[in-house]
Amino acid sequence: MRTQSRRRPRATLAMAAAGTLLAPLLSGCWVGAGGSGSGGDSINVLMVNNPQMVELQKLTATNFTKKTGIRVNFTVLPENDVRDKISQDFANQAGQYDVATLSNYEIPIYARNGWLHSMDGYVRGDTAFDQQDILKPMRQSLTGDDGRLYGQPFYGESSFLMYRKDVFAEKGLKMPAHPTWEQVNKLATDVDGAQSGMKGICLRGLPGWGEVMAPLTTVVNTFGGTWFDKNWKARLDSPEFEKATRFYVDLVRAHGESGAAQSGFAECLNNMTQGKVAMWYDATSAAGSLESAKSPVKGKIGYVPAPVEKTRSSGWLYTWAWGMQKASRNPDKAWKFVSWASSKEYEQLVGDTVGWSDVPAGKRASTYTNPDYRKEAGAFQEMTREAIEGARPTDPGVQPRPAPGIQFVGIPEFTDLGTKVSQEISAAIAGRQSVDSALKKSQKLAEQISKEYEGR
Numbered sequence: 001m002r003t004q005s006r007r008r009p010r011a012t013l014a015m016a017a018a019g020t021l022l023a024p025l026l027s028g029c030w031v032g033a034g035g036s037g038s039g040g041d042s043i044n045v046l047m048v049n050n051p052q053m054v055e056l057q058k059l060t061a062t063n064f065t066k067k068t069g070i071r072v073n074f075t076v077l078p079e080n081d082v083r084d085k086i087s088q089d090f091a092n093q094a095g096q097y098d099v100a101t102l103s104n105y106e107i108p109i110y111a112r113n114g115w116l117h118s119m120d121g122y123v124r125g126d127t128a129f130d131q132q133d134i135l136k137p138m139r140q141s142l143t144g145d146d147g148r149l150y151g152q153p154f155y156g157e158s159s160f161l162m163y164r165k166d167v168f169a170e171k172g173l174k175m176p177a178h179p180t181w182e183q184v185n186k187l188a189t190d191v192d193g194a195q196s197g198m199k200g201i202c203l204r205g206l207p208g209w210g211e212v213m214a215p216l217t218t219v220v221n222t223f224g225g226t227w228f229d230k231n232w233k234a235r236l237d238s239p240e241f242e243k244a245t246r247f248y249v250d251l252v253r254a255h256g257e258s259g260a261a262q263s264g265f266a267e268c269l270n271n272m273t274q275g276k277v278a279m280w281y282d283a284t285s286a287a288g289s290l291e292s293a294k295s296p297v298k299g300k301i302g303y304v305p306a307p308v309e310k311t312r313s314s315g316w317l318y319t320w321a322w323g324m325q326k327a328s329r330n331p332d333k334a335w336k337f338v339s340w341a342s343s344k345e346y347e348q349l350v351g352d353t354v355g356w357s358d359v360p361a362g363k364r365a366s367t368y369t370n371p372d373y374r375k376e377a378g379a380f381q382e383m384t385r386e387a388i389e390g391a392r393p394t395d396p397g398v399q400p401r402p403a404p405g406i407q408f409v410g411i412p413e414f415t416d417l418g419t420k421v422s423q424e425i426s427a428a429i430a431g432r433q434s435v436d437s438a439l440k441k442s443q444k445l446a447e448q449i450s451k452e453y454e455g456r
Contacts, residue, residue: 041069041070041071041333042070042071042072042073042330042333043070043071043072043073043098043099043328043330043333043334043337044072044073044075044096044097044098044099045072045073045074045075045097045098045099045100045337046074046075046077046082046085046086046089046097046099046100046101047074047075047076047077047082047100047101048076048077048078048079048082048101048320049076049077049078049079049082050079050320051358052154052155052358052360053076053101053154053320054076055350055354055358056154056341056346056360057074057076059346059349059350059353060072060074063349064337064340064341068333068336068340070333070336070337072337075097082100082101083106086100086101086102086106089325090110090115090116090323090325091113091115093115093325093326093327094327095325095327095328095329097325097328098324098325098328098329098330098331098333098334098337099322099323099324099325099328099334099337099338100322100323100325101154101320101321101322101323102151102320102321102322102323103318103319103320103321104138104141104142104151104317104318104319104321104393105405105408105410105414106323107141107142107144107150107151107321107323108141108142108143108144108145108150108404108410109410109411109412110150110323111144111145111146111148111150112144112145114326115325115326116144116150116151116323116324116325116326117150117324117325117326117328117331117334118144118148118149118150119148119149119150119151119152119324119335119338120148120149122335122339123149126335126339128343129339129342129343130344130366131149133344133364133365133366134152134153134342134363134364134365135156135362135363135364135365135385135388135389136389137317137388137389137391137392137393138153138156138317138319138321138363138388140393140394141317141319141393141404142319142321150323151321151322151323152321152322152338152339152341152342153319153320153321153322153342153362153363154319154320154321154322154341154342154360154363155319155320155360155361155362155363156317156318156319156361156362156363156388157283157284157285157317157318157319157362157384157388158283158284158306158315158316158317158318158362158384158387158388158390158391159214159215159218159281159282159283159284159306159314159315159316159387159407160281160284160303160304160305160306160315160383160384160387161175161179161184161279161280161281161303161304161305161306161307162272162279162280162281162282162286162287162290162301162302162303163175163187163278163279163280163301163302163303163304164275164278164279164297164300164301164302165300165301165302166300167191167194167195167198167278168187168191168278168302170194171190171191171194173187173190173191175187175302175304176304177304178304178305178308179304179305179307179308180307180308180309181219181222181223181247181307181308181309182309183307184201184251184279184281184307185247185251185255187200187279188200188201188251188254188255188256188278188279189254189255191278191279192255192278194278195275195278197276198275198276198277198278199255199256199257199258199271199276199277199278200255200256200277200278200279201251201252201255201256201257201277201278201279201280201281202256202257202263202267202268202271202272202276202277202279202280202281202282203215203248203251203252203256203257203260203263203268203280203281204216204263204264204265204268204282205252205256205260205261205262205263205425205426205429205430206261206262206263206264206267206426207419207422207423207425207426208264208418208419208422209408209414209415209417209418209419209421209422210408210418211264211265211422212264212422212425212426212429213407213408213418213421213422213425214316214407214408215248215281215282215316215407216244216245216248216425217316217406217407217408218306218314218315218316218396218406218407219244219245219247219248219314220240220241220244220245220397221311221314221396221397221406222244222306222307222308222309222310222311222314222397223240223241223243223244223247223309223310224240224244224309224310224397224398224399225238225240225241225242225243225244225397226238226240226241226397226399226401227241227409227446228401228402228403228409228446228449228450228453229399229400229402230399230400230401230402231402231454231455232402232449232450232453232454232455232456233450233454234443234446234447234449234450235446236421236439236442236443236446237439237440237443241439242435242436242439245425245428245435245438245439246435249425249428249429249435252429253429253431256277257271257276257277260429260430261426261427261429261430265282265283265286268280268282268286269282269286269289269290272286272290272297272301273289273290273295273296273297274296275296275297281306281307283316283318284315284362284380284383284384284387284388285362287301287303287377287379287380287384288357288377288380291357291377291379291380292357299379301379301380303379303380303383303384304383305383305386305387305390306387310398311396311397311398312390313387313390313391313392314396315387315388315390315391315406316391316406316407317388317391317393317406317407318407319362319363321342322337322338322341322342324338342363344364344366346360347359347360347361347364347367347370347373351370351372351373355376356372356373356375356376356377357376357377359373361373361377361381361384362384362385362388365385368381368382368385391406392406393405393406402453402456411449411453413449413452417445417446417449420442420445421442421445421446424437424438424439424441424442425438425442
């Protein structure tokens with residue numbers, strides 16, 4: 001727990017402030033992978049259990065291992081579990097895992113703590129990898145404070161607005177090529193009830209720093225707000241933050257999906273697929289599901305950039321990326337795996353053997369010039385690329401920021417702070433309290449972070 005009377009030394013704060021990232025570590029509950037560690041001709045990889053990662057696991061032995069002789073021992077876990085286990089091993093520098101899946105939220109933090117192996121030397125010596133082909137926002141988001149590279153993306157995403165082209169046409173409505181949030185508000189009003197049981201828009205309301213706070217923070221950014229100013233002063237009580245939050249809450253309460261306070265990505269995807277909403281603002285990765293062969297709305301969805309107000313763009317930036325533990329005893333072999341898993345070669349392998357719709361896209365410029373991929377993902381691929389390339393992880397708003405991040409604040413404490421604030425916002429969406437009350441409580445929470453960081 002934080003003391004409010006004095007600021008703790010930075011070294012102490014680096015560990016104690018890690019919040020939920022280090023909760024299992026601080027409680028002394030470290031658990032190894034079991035058995036012997038990596039060594040010789042093998043490496044250990046700890047990764048999240050999403051479908052594209054599971055596909056990678058299936059393809060590794062018959063492709064990567066056959067080619068290099070390096071055996072890969074995978075530990076695959078759900079997202080919350082894998083984050084806990086990674087933080088345990090990497091914070092201890094136990095070296096049990098050579099490589100782990102980390103996001104652009106964790107990588108700069110882990111790099112700052114000295115837990116990751118820099119990849120600069122490997123990139124310079126591996127021209128076939130083609131680092132410059134990695135989309136610039138991805139490269140930036142995986143770079144540490146020291147300017148060195150600490151991660152390689154497996155796939156990436158931004159956010160955009162999805163809408164039912166056929167419903168808009170029936171109502172005589174036109175979606176602007178670059179909509180503002182005020183225009184979206186009017187369109188949601190006009191299209192609400194266009195079909196039986198159809199609401200105007202789906203917006204996340206489910207508590208969680210990665211649920212409701214992800215889209216809401218992009219709205220805050222483009223309305224001119226910020227969680228913290230450049231001097232770490234908490235700004236959740238600013239007029240801009242209040243206006244953005246009130247707008248979001250009012251919009252979803254008036255024209256959003258039923259049960260909005262319990263709706264996250266999965267629920268909104270289901271609502272859009274089943275024709276229960278006419279618009280949806282969320283991750284670009286949703287488009288693959290909406291355009292899949294079995295989707296009842298395939299071919300009916302239009303895609304436009306994330307709505308804005310005061311900024312040129314407002315889409316978020318997220319990537320599952322590979323990080324190499326500093327304590328790894330096999331960094332050279334670890335790099336060979338990372339460079340293969342994030343390569344053009346691997347994308348081609350997936351396209352040829354699994355299908356181009358399953359390619360882990362969103363990270364390389366060359367993916368979006370590949371004719372096979374363009375044909376398979378024609379409805380959304382160009383808009384996705386533009387959204388990612390337009391993302392500004394170090395400059396997402398109208399004022400300087402003290403930490404990187406578009407839909408999050410790149411500090412360890414944000415997982416705890418963001419989750420607590422999300423609970424207040426979700427309660428406002430549910431009608432259990434006012435926006436003013438939610439933000440008043442949230443400001444007090446953020447001020448505790450300010451006291452730790454002021455003057456840095």
